[in-house]
Amino acid sequence: MFPTPIEKRSRGAQITYQALVPLTLIMWLLPLIAVAMFSIRPLADFTNGNYWGLPSSFEFFTNYGKVFLESDMPRYMLNSVLITVPTVIGAVALSCMTGFALGIYRFRGNLLIFFMFIAGNFVPFQILMVPVRDLTVSAGLYDTKLGLVLFHIAFQTGFCTLFMRNFIRALPFELIEAARVEGIAEWRIFWYIVLPLMKPAIAALSVLIFTFIWNDYFWAIVLTQGPDAQPVTAGITSFNSQFVAQYHLMSAGSIVAALPPVAMFFMMQRHFIAGLTLGAVK
Numbered sequence: 001m002f003p004t005p006i007e008k009r010s011r012g013a014q015i016t017y018q019a020l021v022p023l024t025l026i027m028w029l030l031p032l033i034a035v036a037m038f039s040i041r042p043l044a045d046f047t048n049g050n051y052w053g054l055p056s057s058f059e060f061f062t063n064y065g066k067v068f069l070e071s072d073m074p075r076y077m078l079n080s081v082l083i084t085v086p087t088v089i090g091a092v093a094l095s096c097m098t099g100f101a102l103g104i105y106r107f108r109g110n111l112l113i114f115f116m117f118i119a120g121n122f123v124p125f126q127i128l129m130v131p132v133r134d135l136t137v138s139a140g141l142y143d144t145k146l147g148l149v150l151f152h153i154a155f156q157t158g159f160c161t162l163f164m165r166n167f168i169r170a171l172p173f174e175l176i177e178a179a180r181v182e183g184i185a186e187w188r189i190f191w192y193i194v195l196p197l198m199k200p201a202i203a204a205l206s207v208l209i210f211t212f213i214w215n216d217y218f219w220a221i222v223l224t225q226g227p228d229a230q231p232v233t234a235g236i237t238s239f240n241s242q243f244v245a246q247y248h249l250m251s252a253g254s255i256v257a258a259l260p261p262v263a264m265f266f267m268m269q270r271h272f273i274a275g276l277t278l279g280a281v282k
Contacts, residue, residue, distance in 0.1 A: 038251035039063055046247050063252045072227040073253055076235030080260075083148050083231055084213045088206050090153040091160050095205070096198060098157070099164025100190050104176060114165060120158035129222055136223055145229050148220070152213050160205055167201040168194065207268050211261045232257040 040060045041050075050056065067073050102114050132151060133142070141147030171194065179189045220234035227235060236257060239249040 095160030103168035
């Protein structure tokens with residue numbers, strides 16, 4: 001039998017899709033591939049204008065060795081860890097408690113408080129630059145890791161609360177009612193009943209917040225200066241000297257800085273996907 005016009009169109013759409021997916025993937029990965037190629041080029045290639053041709057020599061160990069051994073990159077990486085990990089713990093812990101309160105209890109002003117958390121997510125962070133910087137200076141927290149941690153926790157808690165509150169609202173309320181009938185204290189209900197059910201959401205949210213904070217550049221340059229407190233995203237710019245932009249070292253540093261979020265995603269991939277898709281099918 002000859003294919004019908006509908007089958008022909010369906011076959012054509014399938015072939016087009018199969019051809020466009022690899023092309024789209026290559027276009028999406030092209031900047032990353034370019035940065036990876038830059039990271040193994042010698043400095044002479046950039047001074048001679050050889051940006052896109054074959055490298056005159058491969059300087060993988062030289063460039064990455066300079067990044068780790070002749071710069072403050074290890075300190076910047078440690079700063080990022082000391083900023084990101086407490087932020088994730090603080091934001092997720094607070095959002096679990098506020099999400100439980102807003103998702104379980106019925107009281108006057110519940111929706112108003114919830115909308116206040118949501119409204120904070122729609123404030124453009126650029127307009128907060130001057131007041132936040134002045135606040136950290138007056139509080140003695142400017143150019144400190146603690147200042148960045150506190151700011152990120154405050155700024156991320158709104159989104160995290162929105163995520164957790166909606167997740168908790170989808171849990172079976174009969175479990176909580178049964179626990180209350182048995183006379184179990186509210187904090188025990190939260191700790192022993194609700195919190196274990198929130199593990200997929202906590203894992204998914206932790207990966208998201210870890211990626212947001214680790215990759216933050218704007219607030220890193222606004223609230224810090226120098227290697228004592230700057231995270232790795234701001235520290236990469238230190239490879240720019242007064243007269244020469246060391247693109248090969250900046251590219252190598254960018255590749256190194258991108259590895260922790262990627263590694264965390266692959267380690268938490270199963271929990272991350274489970275947390276995002278939980279409740280999608282009932």
